[in-house]
Amino acid sequence: MSDRHLELGVFAPTIGCAPSFGKNAFALVSSAEQRTEPTYDYNLRIAQLLDQSGLEIFFMAQRGGAGFGPARFWSYSLDSFTTAAGLAMATRNLQLISTVHTAFYHPGMVARIGATLDQISRGRWALNLVSGWAEQDFRMLDIPLLEHDKRYAQSTEFVEVLKKFWTEDWFDYAGEFFSISQGTCYPKPARPPLLYNAGSSPVGRDFAAQYCDWYFAGAQAPELLAEEVADVRSRAAKQGREVKVIIYLFVLCRDTEEAAHAEIEEIFAHAEFDSAREWLETLTGQTVGTVASTLGQGVSVEDMLRSVILGVGSGKLIGTPEQVAHALAQFHAAGADAVGLTFRHVEEELQDFIATVVPLLEREGVRRPRTLEADSLRASG
Template identity: 35%
Template sequence: MSQSDQITFAYWVPNVSGGLVVSNIEQRTDWSYDYNVRLAQAAENSGFEYALTQIRFTAGYNAENQHESVSFSHGILAKTERLKVIAAILPGPWKPALAAKQLATIDHLSNGRIAINVVSGWFRGEFDAIGEAWPEHDERYARSEEFIRSLKGIWTQNNFSFDGKYYQFKDYTLSPKPLQKPHIEIFQGGSSRAARDMASRVSDWYFTNGNTPAELKKQIDDIREKVKANGHSVKIGVNAFIIARDTEEEAHAVLQEIIDQANTEAVNAFGEAAREAGAATAEGEGNWAKSTFEDLVQYNDGFKTNLIGTPQQIAERIVELKSAGVNLVLSGFLHFIEEVEYFGEKVLPLVRELEAQPHLPAKSA
């Protein structure tokens, strides 16, 4: 099997404080730069190909401190050799001209290892706090689509012109353009109709919250159908909180301890904000419409993906995700460095062995 046919792995960069579960359980992780450099080096040596920085402007849900995503991404790239870092960017605070130039420069400095995650925004309180306009739900995705179309045009054309509702350009030429061809990879998240439709038109990658293979396949089939109609192509990434232990009992005991020690006030506050955001979608529900309290303890439904158990169990479930159409697993961990290394040593080799078996369907393009 060629490397391009293999499922790939990313991890959430802890550039915000509080870890990835809203719980009072010990999380051996740190939002400092020094810790993140050690983590990034461990991750690329353990077989991870991508890292995703988080974008936050305000405190909340255990994240009291936040490093800015693009500059932090560049800092990690400076200390690694192979890892590609995906910088999260919010249209609104960022304008496409600045983002395009900023990322093109980092692309040159990192020898083509920067990517972008365009986050349309779901938490109005954050936008209000920094004085940014808050368009309605579908309008935020319309703005993000114009943002992506602008980036692509700037990165691939000379004398680029664009006359959109949110952004306008006239005969703009960026030089130098990025090293990556045709352009820097563009990721995007969301589970609403507007998010999936946008991905099917303009994004290279689509991130979705954690879920079962069967439920993910419904989303992926929907996107694939739209992609064909649009003459586009898109790859799929899914969020997963991974608890890999030597025994199944130990792994599930850790999960139960995380939930038992959940920060109830913070989880409920997040759930309320998420429900308000979901109610604003055209279909009246969003990413977390069917999430229970326990699901929301990991705020991107990472427990739902069920990568919890022994290395063999987790490897088999990852292959099931691949069969459903998943191209990338976006991973979170309780104790980051040690668990990233355990995953690389114990789980990833089993995934590659299972992928090499001839009965497994090839990964979707």
């Protein structure tokens, strides 16, 4: 039994498809029914459920714009700063993680937003820094999509300036992307908020190793995760730093394995292959055929698209509660410190997950047993 505690929560359903273009879809690129709504009220219920159940993570991506393919997949997105402010008022312990595109915001303004969220959340707010990849989003805003490594050079200046606003006064900064004269920001956060990075290219890993507290790993299987974690930890060690590792996983947990697999076939029967293809080609900047051949033997275009359709390219936990708990324990053993979960029908399946899988994880020592508000109230009579 390890004393490392696996933090759990959701990759929140704050994003989906623009409703006028068909059915909403969040974790499945499929028109199969998904009883999940990317609205504030729905996310409020999820956040409160997590908080009351003693789970830790509420991760919000930030998308929007045209989305991908005919279904306009992920074209709908709540704003992750204002959503964090609302949820901070309605929860007590949950970590709220917003996402910022470093090319779309000024770090001085984000420093002020973050310092305010630090007060509202009483230190529970964190920030995921993304450098951007969807060309159509940049085109819409008339902001140039720089070449890949140049985007990280811009993110580097962004994070340096952001940290200075949070910790220094009257600083000057002369960069290629940002110039600051006599920079100062009040309020300042009580402690600089934790920073995340979701980008797994070599330069993305170096960025996380040098500037962030958490690295969002993309590996889909425990053995690949172990390699990715070792690489990122060694990059961080060269900087004299440590980073923690978070992953996101799609869960399809049913009473029997047969029921889970039958449902997967139903999801594939309604798959939106064109939208999945566009999502993948935009993310990688290559055709799916090229990506498949780079990955080598045994990886077909069909397999890659199916992995996007079911869980949007994440790793997958499929089967009974025992099988799901066992697979999660393997990801934990491979180096994951936290997991953001996604589901087909988020609210109802998260309730089931908390009732059936979390106790197994506690029993196996993957998670510390929870001290729930309800339990302590009961104990105090």
